[in-house]
Amino acid sequence: MLKFYGNAARILKNPLPFHHENFEKLGDTFRLKIGLGSSVVFSRDAGFAQYVLQKNQKNYTKSPIQTEEVAKYLGKGLLTSEGEHWRRQRKLIQPAFHKKQLIQLLDSMDAAIKAELNKIETDSQIDIFPTFNDLAFQTVVKSLFSSAVGQKEIDRLQYITEAAQQMLVRELRQPYLGWWFSLTGIVKKHTDLTDEARAILQDLVEKRKQSGIRENDLLDMLLDARYDDGTAMDNKQLIDEILILFTAGHETTSNALTFIAQLLARHPDAQDKVAEEADKANKLNLSLFEKI
Ligand code: HEM
Structure with a gap:
């Protein structure tokens, strides 16, 4: 201690x-x-x-860090819940992450990744983390909402997700200051921000429901999902799950990509092998799409 x-x-x-x-x-x-x-x-x-x-x-069991600390910002979705509630949500959502479903998201993901990679300036030194950070966020947003969300909303959602995540890290690294964070209203400022994100998401969900347009994105899959009794998720639960996908899929992925890039830069042999494997996979994908 x-x-x-x-x-x-x-x-x-x-x-x-x-x-x-x-x-x-x-x-x-x-x-x-x-x-x-x-x-x-x-x-x-x-x-x-x-x-x-x-x-x-x-x-x-999950730690109170997840079921209480993270949940106070993101609500009670897969990552933050346990027991019967978790089991019910997991059974409902798991099929949306089946390979067959994820294949439908490949084009959106591919476009989001290419758009971010194209922004990289070659022949100069850059900090790769912000690029991978945007790439991971854009990929999650486009998988969820395809192109049915404006850049202004995306930027605000990214700002809020990152602000809440940074606040959580502060709370975890300085648990002895919990009373201070509450007293000074910093926690409230961040729960207000996540409420603002909920309002943006609520709007996007309502627009999708009313449009009658099928985008075949993750949002459509979550809207289609049914519990054993044939009912769908209510809007609050749906929005908690979306906020959780943003957070769980964002910094984890950008950190992993950043460390991978650093390791590959230090190990050129491994870099060649990865490039070779990526080339092969690219060719395989092409022939798969040609067949379709
Ligand atoms: C390299 C990237 C990733 C890493 C290292 C990672 C790591 C983890 C870990 C360790 C857990 C277990 C947490 C626990 O039960 O205590 C978890 C759960 C979860 N992750 Fe990830 N993750 C990554 C990417 C993603 C992505 C891209 C998404 C979605 C877009 C995602 C969504 C989730 C969800 C929803 C859970 C909760 C699952 C449940 O409890 O049923 N993760 N992740």
Whole structure:
């Protein structure tokens, strides 16, 4: 515990060197005490993650960080819920993420990715994270709403998603300041922002329902989804799930892409292999589309 609080300023500035040192000293999985009776397990062991999240997931519950802290901004969707509510939502939404359904989103995703990659200036040094960040957000937005959403709304939704996420990170890195964040109204400012995002999404959902147009995007799939009793999600639940897809699919993907780019830059052999594999996949895709 002393270790965590003794390093608080360092962790706040950049937690990665602190975690890296711990991994080097303590091994690929270790426990850090952060308060009386509470601790966090850190792991960079893929087998451990698979054991907890997949093989033995029944024995693990989500942390209050998800079910309370994240939920206060994003509501009660897949990522933030547990038990019967989670099971019901998962059964409802899972089919929308089946390969056959996702194939229908490929064109929108492809266009979103190409548009972002085209913005990269070659022959100059750039920070790749903002590009991958926009790329990940645009891909999620276009998968959900195809082209039925204006740039102004996209920018506002991205601003709000990122602001809420940064606030969460502050709350997690400085749990001892929770009272201060509440007292000064910073938490309220962010819940107000997520309410504004809900209003934008509500408008988009209503417009889609009234238009009678089928876009075959993720929104259509979520609107089509039915519980066992034949009913659909109500608007509030639908909007919670959309907000969660924005958040869960955004920074995770941009962080992963950024680290991948850094690793590939350092390992040209691996870079060649990836390029070769991408070329092959491209050719396969072409022949698949030609057949269709
Ligand atoms: C490299 C990128 C990603 C990483 C590293 C990642 C990581 C994770 C992890 C570790 C969990 C489990 C959390 C837990 O149960 O405690 C999770 C859940 C989830 N992720 Fe991702 N994710 C990524 C991309 C995405 C994308 C692109 C989406 C959607 C657009 C997404 C949506 C979700 C949802 C909805 C859940 C909750 C699932 C449930 O509880 O049933 N994620 N993710």
